[in-house]
Amino acid sequence: MKAVLLVGGEGTRLRPLTCNTVKAMVPIVNRPFLEHLLGYLRSHGVDDIVVTLCYLPECIERRLGNGAACGVRLAYVMEKTPLGTAGAVKNAQSHLDGPFFVLNGDIMTSIDLRGMLSFHRERRAIATIALTPVENPSAYGVVETAPDGRVKRFIEKPPPGQAPTNMINAGIYVLEPEVLRCVPRGTPCMFEHHVFPTLLSEGAAVFAYPTRDYWIDIGTPEKYRQVQYDLLLGNCASALWAGEVRADGVDMERVTLHPSAMVEGPVALGAGCSVEAGARILGPTVLGEGCVISEGAVVDRTIVWRNVRFGKKASICESVVGDDCSIGDGSVIEGGCVLGDHVVISEGRRLEPAQKVWPDTTI
Ligand code: GTP
Secondary structure, eight states, X not given: OEEEEEOOSOOGGGTTTTSSSOGGGSEETTEEXXXXXXXXXXXXXXXXXXXXXXXXXXXXXXXXXXXXGGTSEEEEEEOSSOOHHHHHHXXXXXXXXXXXXXXETTEEEOOOHHHHHHHHHHTTXXXXXXXXXXSOXXXXXXXXXXXXXXXXXXXXXXXXXXXXXXXXXXXXXXXXXXXXXXXXXXXXXXXXXXXXXXXXXXXXXXXXXEOOSOEEXXXXXXXXXXXXXXXXXXXXXXXXXXXXXXXXXXXXXXXXXXXXXXXXXXXXXXXXXXXXXXXXXXXXXXXXXXXXXOTTOEEESOEEOSSOXXXXXXXXXXXXXXXXOEEOTTOEEOTXXXXXXXXXXXXXXXEOTTOEEOTTOBO
């Protein structure tokens, strides 16, 4: 079965993490997100995948090549300028024949794709849209359905308290090739705003596939941390996660852990990490390869990329730190901060909660 992956967006909400890398390649427990997504697709029988690229395309192609290492076949299609979700699929049309999946490339989910495809075929749908419940639908595209599962209406970002349902478009579709006839070639076009409403107005068979399976989009710093908390806490699964180092079985060959250091709760520690005397790591926390947590430092519920050094008695909580950063002795980083790559925080500094620091900055 084929799928088209939409990974051309700039990931602006995830900046500064997406200044040097595309959202689909940010690490999730130390593996690029897209590798988790490809593992999921493969386990659901989808192994022929067209990747639609625009922003920082080389990040993806260089790492994943023809997809063989992930057990799938990958083809790439480039956009010179962003074509939007539907325009990107139109641009990949020459790779598509029968029905195919389309997935936003920033979703971690366990939605049953085989079940969704059977549902689509049984209903003889032209388009089937997966729906997922959210607590606050006002930031999303809400989809109202009839009792037989047909889509009645799309409501984009309804005002708080006014959505008729909390079921939103999960960014996963099964489409018949003829859907692409209502997508113009070479100009920006979105499924959500143009294609699906047009199909509805024509009375086409557009169905919704509601599910309560795990679903999260990793597109904000909070959700980016949350998906990794969920993996470490066992609230969601990925075929790529089981082999990492955890608090309950720290692999001493890969990690240097001082006897007086403390690791509490689920953690993933990359190879070559060093946790020095009296330092504390409180999970869920991820450290990428080659991180140093100096004497007395505390890393609490934080996602850290590669080669980051925390100085003596530095502390950080509920934040994200990009590659090659250095956090000075005694510095304090409060909740919700996001540091891009190559940031230096000098000794004794305190960052405000939710502060974002752009790559290559010294504070
Ligand atoms: P923000 O800038 O933070 O909104 O992120 P985004 O635009 O990267 O993602 P958004 O959630 O808006 O889009 C959902 C998915 O569609 C993401 O996986 C994007 O990479 C992808 N996407 C959005 N626009 C385009 C586009 O013009 N072309 C392609 N190929 N993919 C796109």
